[in-house]
Amino acid sequence: DIQMTQSPSSLSASIGDSVTITCRASQNINRFLNWYQQKPGKAPKLLIYAASSLQSGVPSRFSGGGSGTDFTLTISSLQPEDFATYYCQQSFSTRMCSFGQGTKLEIK
């Protein structure tokens, strides 16, 4: 099974800051890495797929990068609505997908 490890587990930042969340896969997953945002009491929302492709309707301040085993999600110029929990997910094996443990982004 492919294990996904995110860091940090939590993060505090201010409005207007830029933040980066990292995700590491236990084996090479090429660019089969996706990022989701989840707000309290809501279902997750797809932000980025295939490591760096922005899902339709997602603001351009969100960007993704990486390949192989190491990936990043960067949010530039944080807005109030960006404070949420973020999850990475590998889809290298579509019959055995797996998520990272999540990164909670809080307002400083």
Added chain:
Amino acid sequence: EVQLVESGGDLVQPGRSLRLSCVASGFTFGDFAMHWVRQSPGKGLEWVSGISWNSGSVGYADSVKGRFTISRDNAKNSLYLQMNSLRAEDTAFYYCAKDIGQLIMTGWFDPWGQGTLVTVSS
């Protein structure tokens, strides 16, 4: 507008069975793979199972393999999850999610339903 509505969640005793349903609308259901993802209260996301557009390919997390069965009825725009031999650790919100790949399984989930709560307790 794409909508996914789950139902069937309930309080059930350990060892019993439960069947979840997800009714889809707003897209050609039969063209897309579908998935179930769960989240224990206050915890992270866990992919549970996925099924291709034509039911030809299915997958399960190790934690549910042999106990859960995913299926779909394209004529009814419906996805199902049959859960047998339920355990306390199966307690979670269960979300159905649409795969964004048409006629392929990409493992990219968008959108998700609102979830249905399964509680396994005596």
